[in-house]
Amino acid sequence: MAGVTLEQVALEARVSTATVSRIINGTGKVSARRKKQVMDAIEKLGYRPNLVAQSLARGQSMNVGVLTQDISSPYFSQMHKGIEQGFQGSGYHPIFVSEEWRDDQDHAALEVLLSRRVDALIVLGGYIEDDVLLKISRNTPMVVVGRLVPGLEKQCLQVNNHHGGLLATRHLLDLGHRHIAHIAGPDTHYDAVERMAGYMQALQEAGVPLNRQLVVEGQFSEEGGMRATEKLLKLGMPFTAIFACNDQSALGAQLVLQKKGFRIPQDISVVGYDDLSHSAFIYPPLTTVRQPGLKMGRAAAQCVLDLLSEKSPHLPAFHNELVVRESSGRAAGSEVIVPAETATLAVEAKPVQKRKRASKKDS
Known part of the structure; x- marks a missing residue:
């Protein structure tokens, strides 16, 4: 039945409109008998509360803005799913807006969310300046994921x-x-900068000089990983392994290497970052660093609900995990040092650089 009003529900249930309103909004005490009368009337008439009017009356939109780096990113889609799961049953609904990797000084994506009068914000990484986020947080509850403000x-x-x-x-x-070699992410993104810093520290600890020519930006995408790998090969600088800043870049790197006739991992090893769902099903399966995107999304939603309830948010600890698969193997002629807790595939390898198929020209 279309256009059912509160008054019609009250008439059907033989109660006042104030009683119907209290039951729908969960305010005030109502007897179980009257509550059943009202709920039966709502079901019979097909009444749908005006959520917009209710939210305006409460001074809330019941929407939570989610500022994400890339709405189409497989990694961020895991986090988006976790956020949606975290808000289920709460009455709040996430609105996703993407930065699309823009270096946008006007912060248009953020302004879109604020113009919707969202009750809270979740910021997933990104490049927006700390002071901008801090200023907004004074008036809008905010949870930031993937960086420290x-x-x-x-x-x-x-x-x-x-x-x-x-x-x-x-x-x-x-x-x-x-x-x-390192296929880096955009230097405007905190996670990319921190991953490269970890790469540089590991080399330093091992006494291996950093070769800046082996660090190429890959834009966190398959196409970017392809272009970065092609650039590395054209430089002619020998390398036996690639650490890509995310799995998408790593997949692009593997495709170029295989097209050029390199064997993975016998000639060149490849390691990614994120552990996307399909990374275990490519050939060869990708060694990567796992991030708990789904769990982080759920936790972000719960933190927002805590803030909106004026509770101290619970911040669970999250940890990365190295997932070793067949895309990484030992360097030619080297002695492998395998940590006791890590199982690593050891493969015989030959010292080949820029090996081409005999029947094809290098493109």
Whole structure:
């Protein structure tokens, strides 16, 4: 039945409109008998409360803005799913707006969310300046995921990206690699900068000089990973392994290497970052650093609900994990140093650089 009013529900249930309103809004005490009368009437008539009017009356929109780096990113889609799960049954609904990797000084995406009068914000990484976020947080409850904002430490959910970069690079060093290329993410993004810092620290700890020519930006995408790998090969600088800043870049790197006739990992090892769902099903399956995106999304939603309830948010600890698969193997002629707790595939390899198929020209 279309256009059913509160008054019609009250008439059907033989109660006042004030009683119907209290039951719908969960305010005030109502007897179980009257509550059943009203709920039966609502079901019979097909009444749908005006959520917009209710939210305006409460001074709330019941919407939570989510500022994400890339709405189409497989990694962020895991986090988006976790956020949606975290808000289920709460009455709040997430609105997702993407930065699309823009270096936008006007912060248009953020302004879109604020113009919707959202009750809270979740910021997933990104490049927006700390002072901008801190200023907004004074009027809008905010949870930041993937970075630390000074002054908002109790509302920041983090995974140690620096440690993840260390894990990936140390793994390759333990396999005997000393010429390790790095496909970096955009230097405007905190997670990319921290992962590269972990890569650089691991080299330093191992006494391996950093070769800046082996660090190429890959834009966190498959296409970017392809372009970065093509650039590395054209430089002619020998390398036996690639640590890519995310799995998408790593997949692009593997595709170029295989097209050029390189064997993975016998000629060149590849390590990614994120552990996307399909990374275990490519060939060869990708060694990577796992991030708990789904759990982080759920936790971010719960932190927002705590803030909106004026509770102290609970900040769970999240950890990266190295997942070793067949895309990484030992460097040619090297002695493998395998940590006791890590199972690593050891493969015989030959010292080949820029090996081409005999029947094809290098493109």
